[in-house]
Amino acid sequence: MRYSHQRERIFRAVSERCDHPTANMVYEQLKVEMPRLSLGTVYRNLNQLADAGRLKKIPLADGSCRFDKTKESHSHIVCDECGAVSDVHLPSFESFEQAIESETGYELRTYDVVLRGVCKDCRACMDQQAG
Amino acid sequence: MRYSHQRERIFRAVSERCDHPTANMVYEQLKVEMPRLSLGTVYRNLNQLADAGRLKKIPLADGSCRFDKTKESHSHIVCDECGAVSDVHLPSFESFEQAIESETGYELRTYDVVLRGVCKDCRACMDQQAG
DNA sequence: ATAAATAACAGTAATAGTTACTATGTAGGA
DNA sequence: TCCTACATAGTAACTATTACTGTTATTTAT
Numbered sequence: 009m010r011y012s013h014q015r016e017r018i019f020r021a022v023s024e025r026c027d028h029p030t031a032n033m034v035y036e037q038l039k040v041e042m043p044r045l046s047l048g049t050v051y052r053n054l055n056q057l058a059d060a061g062r063l064k065k066i067p068l069a070d071g072s073c074r075f076d077k078t079k080e081s082h083s084h085i086v087c088d089e090c091g092a093v094s095d096v097h098l099p100s101f102e103s104f105e106q107a108i109e110s111e112t113g114y115e116l117r118t119y120d121v122v123l124r125g126v127c128k129d130c131r132a133c134m135d136q137q138a139g
Numbered sequence: 140m141r142y143s144h145q146r147e148r149i150f151r152a153v154s155e156r157c158d159h160p161t162a163n164m165v166y167e168q169l170k171v172e173m174p175r176l177s178l179g180t181v182y183r184n185l186n187q188l189a190d191a192g193r194l195k196k197i198p199l200a201d202g203s204c205r206f207d208k209t210k211e212s213h214s215h216i217v218c219d220e221c222g223a224v225s226d227v228h229l230p231s232f233e234s235f236e237q238a239i240e241s242e243t244g245y246e247l248r249t250y251d252v253v254l255r256g257v258c259k260d261c262r263a264c265m266d267q268q269a270g
Numbered sequence: 271a272t273a274a275a276t277a278a279c280a281g282t283a284a285t286a287g288t289t290a291c292t293a294t295g296t297a298g299g300a
Numbered sequence: 301t302c303c304t305a306c307a308t309a310g311t312a313a314c315t316a317t318t319a320c321t322g323t324t325a326t327t328t329a330t
Contacts, residue, residue: 010297010306031288046309051288053307069251071202071316072287085245096243101254104229112227113259114216120200121252123232128244141277141326162317177280182317184278202287203316272330279324285317295308300301 009060014045015053022054022063028074028084028093066093068122085123089130096123140191145176146184153185153194159205159215159224197224199253216254220261227254 009015021034029037035050054075058065066074066084074084074093083098101108101119109116126134140146152165160168166181185206189196197205197215205215205224216227232239232250240247257265 012297012307014308044309046311048289048310049308055289067200067202069198070287071198085239085243085247087245088248094243094245096239098232098239099235101229108216108227108229108254109256112216112225112256114218114225114254114256115262116216116254116256117219118256119252119254121250123239123245123247123250125240125243125245125247125249131246143278143326145279175280177282179281179318180279186318201316273328274330275326275328277324277326279322281322282320284319287316288314290313291311293309295306297306298304300303 009056012053014042014049015057017042018050018053019057019062022057022075023077028066028076030072030074034075066120066122068093069124083121083123085125087127087130088124089126089134092127092129094127140187143184145173145180146188148173149181149184150188150193153188153206154208159197159207161203161205165206197251197253199224200255214252214254216256218258218261219255220257220265223258223260225258 017038018034021037022029027033031047031051031054034054035045035047038050039045054063054073055065057063058075061078064076064078066076068074068086076084081100082095084093085096086093098121101116101121105116108114148169149165152168153160158164162182162185163178165185166176166178169181170176185194185204186196188194189206192209195207195209197207199205199217207215212231213226214229215224217224229252232247232252236247239245
């Protein structure tokens, strides 16, 4: 993978945020300073960076993808109301791996566990509306 | 929800198969006997049936959805090679629910856990190719 | 049984998120 | 410095799904 100015800016953008941005969020942020940046370039580079292990790709239930700086292994929880994505630590499936494999006949590769719920802010908002 | 011939056939189609079909798979199956059936009708009814709790919707990481007859709670494992979806029993997150909620500040609603791996058939196939 | 109201339909167009294509530009080695 | 392959910008295409529009069919009330 050859160096490119765009790729490094895209990598830095994701690394410096905590909100697990979408490709489009990265694009919107960077195009202010890089007006000629194209959305396709952002998608291509995010996927390349994920393939290279420098970022983690988080495919969500609604078909969109979020990107995360890679740190120690963790799962994510998505707010059904506002779409926010937060980190969450779950007990690993590693201890069940054997049982899962023998039950299903599958060789387990990954488990991107994505929980869903309502975040603190949206709960406050909903409570207020309910009176 | 008013009765419709189409809806009942769509419900039966999903109930009678074990492969967690997509909307399009249901459409392909039924249009042989119902040539005027439209794909939009299949989507609309699958979602209505899921909302009504008569079927379960399984959104996958690639953005597509599968539909499942509702039975006792279980999770799913998807084959990365052929896309097959199988049932798998996992220990429930219920025991961690409290910990998750206090860690994240979220109110947990659902956890559609989708594991990924390689099914028995595809493993055999890959082994053969490798020699 | 008949008519009115409305949910559901078929067919088509539109949408969102993403990937592919094409011609131009640039990194990095010879 | 020049060459080659990878990267880019800009655009078109693609997939899964939803929305729109005029017609059909189920239900409710007469």
